[in-house]
Amino acid sequence: MTQPHHNSPTRSVSPLRQRMIEDMTMRKLKPTTQRGYLRSVKRLALFLCHSPHTATAEELRGFQLDLVNQGASATTINGLLSGLHFLFDITLNNPDALRSMSSIYQPVKSPLC
Numbered sequence: 508m509t510q511p512h513h514n515s516p517t518r519s520v521s522p523l524r525q526r527m528i529e530d531m532t533m534r535k536l537k538p539t540t541q542r543g544y545l546r547s548v549k550r551l552a553l554f555l556c557h558s559p560h561t562a563t564a565e566e567l568r569g570f571q572l573d574l575v576n577q578g579a580s581a582t583t584i585n586g587l588l589s590g591l592h593f594l595f596d597i598t599l600n601n602p603d604a605l606r607s608m609s610s611i612y613q614p615v616k617s618p619l620c
Contacts (some may be wrong), residue, residue: 523560524548527598534597547590559591560599567591568607581611 520528527548531541551559554570562570574584588610595604 521558523558523598527594530598531593543586544590544593547587548594550587551591559594562604564604564607567605571608581613585610585613 524545527545528541531544536544548559551562551567551570554573555562555566571584571588574587579587588605588608591608592602592605596602
């Protein structure tokens with residue numbers, strides 16, 4: 508017996524996830540970027556225990572604080588924020604939702620000559 512393929516019709520996809528996938532496809536984002544963005548949204552949904560489209564600014568702030576408290580690196584946090592910015596700015600057309608979240612500054616290391 509074969510396992511259903513990842514994109515088989517038997518696997519239900521939420522309308523929000525489908526819309527985000529379509530938005531990323533329209534903008535020709537690379538598959539690796541799309542997977543990363545979808546992982547970001549899934550991680551937020553698991554933290555919230557509800558759909559991200561109903562997240563409050565305080566819940567989003569709490570998510571970032573939780574990431575920091577768990578010891579997530581600046582690279583991890585910034586990557587997650589990129590995916591969430593896409594969701595809220597493009598798919599949900601709600602850029603104000605992420606006002607309480609901010610990228611983590613990462614100093615650029617100079618190459619040793």
